[in-house]
Amino acid sequence: MNYNVDEKGYYGEFGGAFIPEMLYPNVENLRQQYLKIMAEPSFKKEFDQLLKDYVGRPSPLYFAKRLSEKYNTKVYLKREDLNHTGAHKVNNTIGQILMAKRLGKTRIIAETGAGQHGVATATVCALMGMECIVYMGEIDIARQAPNVARMKMLGAEVRPALSGSRTLKDATNEAIRDWINNPVDTHYIIGSAIGPHPYPDMVTRFQSIISEEIKWQLKEKEGKENPDYVVACIGGGSNAAGTFYHFLHEREVGIIAVEAAGKGVDSGESAATSVLGKMGIIHGCKTLLMQTVDGQITEPYSISAGLDYPGVGPMHAHLYKTGRAEFIAVTDDEAMQAGMVLSKLEGIIPAIESSHAFAILETRKFKPEDVVVFNLSGRGDKDLDTYINYFKL
Amino acid sequence: MNRIHQKLQADKKILSIYFTAGYPSLNDTVKIIQDLEKNGVDLIEIGLPFSDPLADGPTIQASSTKALKNGMTTAVLFQQLKDIRKSVSIPLILMGYFNPVLQYGVEDFCRKCQEIGIDGLILPDLPLDVYQENYEAIFKKYGLVNVFLITPQTSDERIHQIDAASDGFIYMVSSASVTGSQVGFGNNQETYFKRIANMKLKNPQVVGFGISNSETFKQATNQAKGAIIGSAFIKFLTENGVDKIGDFVKGIRK
Numbered sequence: 001m002n003y004n005v006d007e008k009g010y011y012g013e014f015g016g017a018f019i020p021e022m023l024y025p026n027v028e029n030l031r032q033q034y035l036k037i038m039a040e041p042s043f044k045k046e047f048d049q050l051l052k053d054y055v056g057r058p059s060p061l062y063f064a065k066r067l068s069e070k071y072n073t074k075v076y077l078k079r080e081d082l083n084h085t086g087a088h089k090v091n092n093t094i095g096q097i098l099m100a101k102r103l104g105k106t107r108i109i110a111e112t113g114a115g116q117h118g119v120a121t122a123t124v125c126a127l128m129g130m131e132c133i134v135y136m137g138e139i140d141i142a143r144q145a146p147n148v149a150r151m152k153m154l155g156a157e158v159r160p161a162l163s164g165s166r167t168l169k170d171a172t173n174e175a176i177r178d179w180i181n182n183p184v185d186t187h188y189i190i191g192s193a194i195g196p197h198p199y200p201d202m203v204t205r206f207q208s209i210i211s212e213e214i215k216w217q218l219k220e221k222e223g224k225e226n227p228d229y230v231v232a233c234i235g236g237g238s239n240a241a242g243t244f245y246h247f248l249h250e251r252e253v254g255i256i257a258v259e260a261a262g263k264g265v266d267s268g269e270s271a272a273t274s275v276l277g278k279m280g281i282i283h284g285c286k287t288l289l290m291q292t293v294d295g296q297i298t299e300p301y302s303i304s305a306g307l308d309y310p311g312v313g314p315m316h317a318h319l320y321k322t323g324r325a326e327f328i329a330v331t332d333d334e335a336m337q338a339g340m341v342l343s344k345l346e347g348i349i350p351a352i353e354s355s356h357a358f359a360i361l362e363t364r365k366f367k368p369e370d371v372v373v374f375n376l377s378g379r380g381d382k383d384l385d386t387y388i389n390y391f392k393l
Numbered sequence: 394m395n396r397i398h399q400k401l402q403a404d405k406k407i408l409s410i411y412f413t414a415g416y417p418s419l420n421d422t423v424k425i426i427q428d429l430e431k432n433g434v435d436l437i438e439i440g441l442p443f444s445d446p447l448a449d450g451p452t453i454q455a456s457s458t459k460a461l462k463n464g465m466t467t468a469v470l471f472q473q474l475k476d477i478r479k480s481v482s483i484p485l486i487l488m489g490y491f492n493p494v495l496q497y498g499v500e501d502f503c504r505k506c507q508e509i510g511i512d513g514l515i516l517p518d519l520p521l522d523v524y525q526e527n528y529e530a531i532f533k534k535y536g537l538v539n540v541f542l543i544t545p546q547t548s549d550e551r552i553h554q555i556d557a558a559s560d561g562f563i564y565m566v567s568s569a570s571v572t573g574s575q576v577g578f579g580n581n582q583e584t585y586f587k588r589i590a591n592m593k594l595k596n597p598q599v600v601g602f603g604i605s606n607s608e609t610f611k612q613a614t615n616q617a618k619g620a621i622i623g624s625a626f627i628k629f630l631t632e633n634g635v636d637k638i639g640d641f642v643k644g645i646r647k
Binding site: 018163164169170173176177181182183184278280281282283284291294296 | 520547574
C-alpha cells in the first residue's frame with residue numbers, strides 16, 4: 001500500500017485538484033515546479049540554514065519522565081512549540097516563501113484561523129521583504145486579538161473574511177478569491193495539508209522535517225529509529241502529516257490521529273471529521289468533510305481554533321479509510337484537562353490543539369515498554385485567555 | 394442537437410442571464426425564468442446555490458447564502474423545474490459547484506436534468522481531466538452539454554484542449570477576477586477578445602464576468618457570440634424584486 005501521493009495527485013481515492021479554470025495556470029505551474037525546486041541544492045541549503053538559524057531547529061525530542069510515570073508508558077514530546085513563532089507552522093511558511101521567490105512571485109496571501117499560520121506567514125514575509133495579506137474570519141479576528149496585533153507588527157495586512165460563518169473556512173474562500181483576482185504576481189501559502197494538489201504533498205514535505213528529526217533523535221535516545229506509536233492532533237492535518245510522514249511505510253509504527261470532538265461527537269458541535277464527514281470536495285480537493293446530505297459544507301466546532309475545520313487533508317482521509325491510522329476523537333473538556341496535566345507535570349503549557357493529542361493518555365492504554373512520541377505542535381501562550389476562562393484562573 | 398446548439402446557430406448575439414435559484418424568495422425560480430424568456434433573453438443559467446462559492450464575488454455569494462437560508466436544495470430545485478418545459482422553450486443550463494452534484498449522485502443528477510429538459514451544465518470546479526476520465530460518458534448519455542471556462546491566463550494549448558472537449562460553447566471569463574468585481578472593459582480585454590477570436594475555435598464563445606449594461610454587452614459581443622450577465626441581474630433583483638425583469642433586459646438590449 002502506498003500512502004504518499006500518486007503521480008495524478010491522489011491518495012487512494014482522495015486528493016486531486018478540483019479548481020476553477022482561473023486557478024489552473026498557477027496550480028499547474030506549481031505542480032510542475034515544486035519537486036524540481038525542492039530538489040535544487042541551493043533551495044535545500046537555504047531552507048536548512050533558515051530552519052537551523054532562524055527557526056531554531058532541530059526541535060528537541062524530550063523524554064517526559066513524570067508524564068511517563070503517570071501513564072506507565074514511555075512518553076516523548078517532539079517540541080515544535082519551541083520553534084520561532086511558537087508552533088510547527090513556520091516549517092511550511094519558510095519552505096513556501098522560498099518556493100514563491102523561485103516562482104518569481106512578489107505578493108503573498110494566506111488564510112488563518114487562530115492566527116498561528118498567519119503569524120508564521122507574516123514572519124517569513126517580513127524576513128524576505130515581501131507584501132503579505134492574511135485573510136482571517138471576522139469572528140476569529142475578534143477572539144485572537146494578540147495574533148492579529150503580531151501580524152500587523154510584522155507588516156502584514158489582515159483582511160477580515162465577512163462571508164459565511166466568518167471563520168477559517170471562509171478565510172480560505174477569500175484567499176482563494178484573492179488568488180483568482182491576482183493570478184500573476186501572487187503566491188498563496190496554504191497553511192494546512194489541504195487544498196488542490198500539489199499543496200497537500202508540498203506542505204507535508206515541508207513539515208516532514210518533524211518525523212525526519214524524530215528518527216535520528218530517537219536512535220540516540222532509544223537505540224532505534226522507530227517508536228511504537230506517533231501521535232498528533234489533526235484539524236486540516238499539517239502537524240500530523242509532518243509527524244507521520246517518515247513512518248507511513250514503517251509497519252511496526254502505530255499512527256494515531258486525534259480529532260476535536262468539541263462538545264461530543266454526536267452533540268452537533270464537533271469537528272471530528274473522520275466520524276462525521278463524508279467524501280466530498282472542499283477548497284479544491286476530494287476528501288472527507290462535514291456537509292449536509294445536500295452537499296453544503298457545514299460549520300465545525302472546537303474550543304481550539306486550529307482544529308476548527310470541516311475537512312481533513314486528503315492524505316489523512318486515506319490513512320483513515322485504509323485503517324493505517326487510528327483516529328480518536330477528544331472533547332473540549334478532555335483536551336483542557338490534558339493541557340493542565342502537561343503544565344503541572346512537565347512545566348509545559350501546550351496549545352489547546354496539542355492538548356487534544358495528550359488527552360488520549362487517559363483512555364488509550366499503552367504498554368509500559370511502548371515508546372510513544374507525541375507531537376507538541378504549539379505552545380499555549382495564544383490560548384491563555386481560553387485557559388483562564390475555562391479554569392477560572 | 395439540443396436547444397443550445399440550435400440557439401447558437403441563430404444569426405444574432407446571445408444574451409444569457411444567470412440567477413441564483415431560490416433568490417430573492419424560494420419560489421421565484423419559475424417566474425424569473427418565464428419573465429426572462431418573455432423579454433427576449435436567449436439562454437438562462439440557473440444557479441444551484443452552494444455554501445462555499447469560490448469563484449464568486451460578494452453579490453452572488455450573498456444571493457447563494459440567502460437562497461440556502463430560504464430552503465433551496467437540489468431536490469427542491471428539481472421539483473420547481475419539473476414542468477418548466479410546458480412554458481419555456483429557450484435553452485436552460487444549471488450552473489453550480491461540483492460537490493452538491495457529487496452528493497446527489499452524478500448520474501442521478503444528469504438523468505434528472507434530462508427528464509426536466511435541462512440542456513447543459515456549468516460546474517467551474519469540475520476540471521477538464523476529471524470530467525473526461527469519469528463523467529463525459531454520463532453527460533453525453535443524458536444529452537447534456539458541459540461548458541468549460543477559459544480566462545486571459547489560459548494558454549493557447551489548453552484553450553485548444555478545452556475547445557476539443559467542448560460541444561456547445563466556451564465560457565470566456567473576461568478578466569482575472571471573481572464574478573461581479575469588474576467595471577467596464579479596457580485594452581487588456583480587447584486584446585484578449587481579439588486573441589481568442591483569431592484562434593478560430595470550433596465552439597462559439599460567450600463572455601462572462603464584468604458585463605452589467607448595454608455598453609459592456611456590446612463590447613463583449615463585438616467579437617464573441619454572446620455574453621452572460623449574473624451579478625448585475627442579481628443586484629437588480631435585490632433592488633427591484635421580480636416584477637420588473639423586462640426593464641432590466643430592455644436596458645441591456647437597447
